[in-house]
Amino acid sequence: MKLDNLKRNPAAKWALSMFVALLLAAAATEVMLERHFRESALHDKQQQVTQQLSAYAAELSGAINNNLSLISGLAAHIGLFPDISQAEFEDYASTVFRQEPLLKNLAAAPNLIIRYIHPMAGNEAALGVDYRQLPKQMAVINTLNRRGELNLAGPLTLVQGGEAVIGRVAVFTRNDSFWGIVSAPMMTKDLYQTAGLLKDDLPIDIAIRGRDGLGQNGEVFLGDSALFADQRSIITTFSVGRGSWQMAGRPPHGWEDESNVIWVLRGAFLVIALMLLMAIASRYQQMRRDLRYQKTLQKSEALLREVGKLALVGGWQLSPQKDELVVTLWGEQTAKVLGMEYQTPSPTLNQILARFDATQAKTLKSAIIDASLGVPFDIELNFFCEKLGKCWVRIIGKPLEDTNPPYSVLGSMQDITERKRFTEKIQQQAIYDQLTGLPNRLLFQNRLSKAIAKSQRDHNKLAILFIDLDNFKPVNDNLGHSAGDRLLQSVGTRIKACVRATDTVARYSGDEFIVILHDVYDAKIAVSVAEHIIKAISQVYNIDSNHVFCGASVGISMYPDDGDNVESLVSKADQAMYGVKRSGRNGWQFFTKNMQIDSEKRHLLSTQLVTAIDKQEFSVYYQPIVDLTDNRVSKCEALVRWFRAGKQIPTDEFITLAEETGRINEIDRFVLATASEQLIALSQRLNYPISLSINVSPRVFSSKDDSLDRWLALITKASEQLDITVEITERLLIEESDRIMWVLTKLKSLGITIAIDDFGTGYSSLSYLTKFPIDIIKIDQSFIKKLGQEKIPEALTETMIDLSHKLNLEVVAEGIETLEQLNYLRHWQCDYGQGYYFNKPLPTASFIQLIEQEQRHRYT
Secondary structure, X not given: OOHHHHHHOHHHHHHHHHHHHHHHHHHHHHHHHHHHHHHHHHHHHHHHHHHHHHHHHHHHHHHHHHHHHHHHHHHHHHHHOXXXXXXXXXXXXXXXXXXXXXXXXXXXXXXXXXXXXXXXXXXXXXXXOEHHHOHHHHHHHOOOOOOOOEEEEEEEEOOOOOEEEEEXXXXXXXXXXXXXXXXXXXXXXXXXXXXXXXXXXXXXXXXXXXXXHEHHHOOEEEOOOHHHHOOOOEEEEEEEOOEEEEEEEEOOOOOOOOOOHHHHHHHHHHHHHHHHHHHOOOHHHHHHHHHHHHHHHHHHHHHHHHHHHHHOEEEEEEEEEOOEEEEEEEOHHHHHHOOOOOOOOOOOHHHHHOOOOHHHHHHHHHHHXXXXXXXXXXXXXXXEEOOOEEEEEEEEEEEEOOOOOOOEEEEEEEEOHHHHHHHHHHHHHHHXXXXXXXXXXXXXXXXXXXXXXXXXXXXXXXXXEEEEEEOOHHHHHHHOHHHHHHHHHHHHHHHHHOOOOOOEEEEEEOOEEEEEEOOOOOHHHHHHHHHHHHHHHHOOEEEOOEEEOOEEEEEEEEEOOOOOOHHHHHHHHHHHHHHHHHOOOOOEEEOOHHHHHHHHHHHHHHHHHHHHHHHOOEEEEEEEEEEOOOOEEEEEEEEEEEEEOOEEOOHHHHHHHXXXXXXXXXXXXXXXXXXHHHHHHHHHHHOOOOEEEEEOOOHHHHOOOOHHHHHHHHHHHHHOOOOEEEEEOHHHHHHOOHHHHHHHHHHHHOOOEEEEEEEOOOOOOOOHHHHOOOOEEEEOHHHHOOOOOOHHHHHHHHHHHHHHHHOOOEEEEEOXXXXXXXXXHHHOOOOEEEOOOOOOOXXXXXXXXXXHHHHHHHOO
């Protein structure tokens, strides 16, 4: 169209002007929309990467720090008991590994040399390692200069092979002397597997740096280091021990938007341009073009709304009007984020503030006023929603500085409830027991520390109740661990019902619970609560249609009487609990100074016992067993004695301790090997056949190592040249396990005789005499010493002898001390006897002299 025609035709001029103007407006709109969608897509990807990266970081951090807490527990234990033995270390470590941690092993290095390690298999190469010969590791260890301070080294290659991170804790004794360190490696492969980082279909690319806990200054040890160089990568920092790691993430295909929205917008722009061009031809076409343009615009707005819904983001704007801020931009999605009904006209600022409590409303109002003066804000607030409860929202506001202040404020609101709940869940898992929902040891120690500080300020007392369940193990063994878990849940509920809401009930470990009682003005209150708890726990439980019973042993310590810190109060309550265990269980007891003395004495004796076993400081004594028909010594019982520094250690003390620590199996093997060797030599030299009776601990039948196999190998070899009797207790028969029956049958096949020791003092049924391959019963001395004094023991002894003979069992009477007792037994035709009337237990030389005398007697 010529220029003259345009001048003469205002309509054409207007049409052309409008076409150009609208074309330019459409182009500008397309550019803005394209930029908006690119930024929105980038923001969405960043949010997705942030959420996924936070989840992986939380899983990895949780896995590492949960396992590091186990190392801290061992360090605290050794700090209390620095003279820990190999057996105690093994017991403690075994308890830890029953929780199935990610630890490859637990190692303790007194004086920086690894002396203890569990499990040993596969970790032999680490035993004996001197950290002072490893400069790199020593540099890290030198930083551990405070009690309980954690350090995470690595990833690095272990001396026994494989890549791992190593957690280390410095150990200080009660007097703050440096003892050494405890450490435990966690294989990086296991950590990555637990955190889900080894999946083939990871939704994001991930890299981790911070070797040796150096955070951003550490090396990249997983993934592509280029992720940290990419400025758009999301980077999150999380703590590991006292250091930190950084995790970087980005989408697997980069940050560029791959959607078709951009092409749709560009296509829309071309359509609009074509429509504008057609408008010049006719008004009708112009009207159609306008209609199409409006439809396209509506679709674009709908698309924007859908994007906002997906991202849970809504927009808003406040503008100053007549000295107040009025809502001038408000959308359906914005109302939805705040749990409000969408309305027209827009709500007032006061209506929006009313969604929050007074404190948070004041915070939001203050932020908006500051933004109208030029200060942007980004805050997180919460409000109550009828359907969802507590909801969280992130509100961002930015001043539009296009006029003089006060400015209009443009912002967005995003629903972050799910993110907040996820974070709270991670925190919940870190400090609460996942089975019972009770505080775990970490949270308990924190609360007790605060309770001690408060009691100190208020000059009040508090009580610690250490609760250990009695007979819990049979529930797991017989009904399964799921039943055991439900029992623990029920126990936790019952304990909580026995205390005040202000008190704390925590699950300490395994079947142990612990309670903090605040403001205990009288020790009787602690006793009353303890008795209430014991009564509640002792009530029947109905689990899987089974009636289950268990009791509780409760130890009590008081602040400040028994200690002024967490470790002391818990340790002393624990000692009191074990006092209850030793005195019969299912009761309560306060800590006493005698318990501390006994504990220290037992600890010293335990240490000496380990040395005695290693150096074979034990001796074998022999007590003659006499055939009551001809007064000939035909048998002897081998007994162990321990002399240290010229003094005899009471047998009942060290045998009980050896039973508790698991060292009794080594003592039994020593007695068997020594006694069989000496008696075989004696019998061959004097041509005097004599039978050997040996005692065996019930622990060997339930041992998880090779103790039973080694004992069977020894007794099998000895039985080829010696007549042997194995003495077992009634308690062993009560267990009625297949393993016990197999061992007894095996012994019988070797020609070995089985005797029940201390018969009549246990709880076994007479049916056991026929069910098991028993040959001899040994009547306990508590019956024998009352012969000639009380009628009931006499009747019981005579009945036991008569019944045994009718069952073709031989009888040995223990503890014969007088001729009168011997005459009774001979009258009842008892087969054998032993006791001080004949001879006390004799050392080897004296026993040989006795047998030599017996032999001379035999041939005169």
